[in-house]
Amino acid sequence: MSGTASGGRLPLAHPDRLSSEQRALYEEITGGPRAAGPQLFALTDPHGHLNGPFNAMLSSPRLGGALQALGSAIRYSSKLPPRVRESAILAVATVWDCAFERYAHEAVGRAAGLTEDELRALREGVDPGFADPFEHAAWSAVSTLATPGQELDDTWYAAARAALGEAILFELSTLVGYYATLALQLRLFGVPAPDATATDRPNQR
Template sequence: MTSRLRLLRPSELDAEQRELYEEITAGPRAAGPQHFALTDTEGRLEGPFNAMLLSPELGRALQDLGAAIRYRTRLPARVRELAILVVAQAWNSAFERDAHERVGAAVGLSEAELLALREGRDPELTDPGEHAAWEFTRALVGRDGVLDEAQYDAARTALGEPVLFELSTLVGYYSTLALQLRLFTVPDRSAYA
C-alpha cells in the first residue's frame, strides 16, 4: 500500500509550512544522534511530520507536544521508548515501531526486550519503575483503556503522579501519531530505504 499523502518538497511549502518545517528540521529532533532520518534525500519530511504540514498551526502544536514529551519530561529514556513501543504494538504502527526500536536499542533496551515489546509480551523488566510503566501503558492502550485501583496505586507508588501525567500524555500523543500514520497509510521505514 502506498501513502495517501504526497511528500512535500521544501520548495513547495508556503510561508507557514516552511516555518513549521524549519522548527522540525532544525529543532531538538535534529540535534544529537539521529536514529532515523526526519527527511528523505530530497528534504521531504517523513513519517508523521509530513502530515503536520497540512495544517501548520495544529501541526506546530502537535510537534511542540512531541518535542516536550521527548526532551522535557521526567521520563527516563528507557521508559519513554518502551512506552512508545507498547503504543506502536497496540496500534500495529510499523513506522513508529521501526523508528523507536532504533532509539530503544540506543538507550539500552535489549534485543530480547525489543522482541517482547514487538510481540506484545511481558519484556520481563527487572527495574520496578520500568515494569510499572509497562503495565500502566499496556492498561491505557488495552481494550477498555482503564486502570483499576490496584494498577493505578502500583504505578503511582513506583513512578509518582507527575510521571503518570507525562506517561499518559505520551500514550495519547503516540496514539494520535499512529492514527494519523494509519489514516494516511504512511509506509514503515523500510519503504524509505
C-alpha cells in the same frame, strides 16, 4: 539511518514549495532538538521530504506545530528516563500496529540501552521482563493505558501511583495519547515506514 519517504495517501510536500507557515514548521522539525546529535532515524528522505507523521503535519501547520511541539516536549523535556520513554512508545506502537513508530523508536530504544530480547518482547506485546521495578511498573501502566477498554479503577490507580508517582503517570498518559494520535494519522493516510514494503503498512482496522 536513511530511508525514502512515502506520504501514503498524501502528496509529499517538497521543501521548495511550502507556504510561509509550512516552512516555519518544517524548520522547527528539521532544525529543532530532533535534528541535534546522532540521527537514529531519518527525519527526511534524500530529497528533503519529511518522513512519517511530519509530512502530514504540514497539511495544517498551526495544529501540526502544536502537535510536534508536544512530541518534542515528551521526547526532550519530560522526567521519563530514556529506556522507560522508548519502551512506552514501543508499547503504543504494538497496540496500534504502527510500522513507522517501530522503525523509528526501536533504533532510539537500542541507543537508550534496550536489548534485542527486550525489543522483541515489546514488538510482540509480551512482558519484557524488566529487572528494574520502576521500568516494569511503567511498561505495565502504559500497556493498560494504551489498550482500549482496560479498567482504570481505584485499586489499579493506587498501585500505579505508589509505583510511579503522579507526575510520571501524567507524563506516561500524555505520551500514550500523543503516539496513539500519530499512529492513527499514519494509518489514516496509509504512511509506511521508510523503505517498507506494502505488507509493512499499518493495518487498516
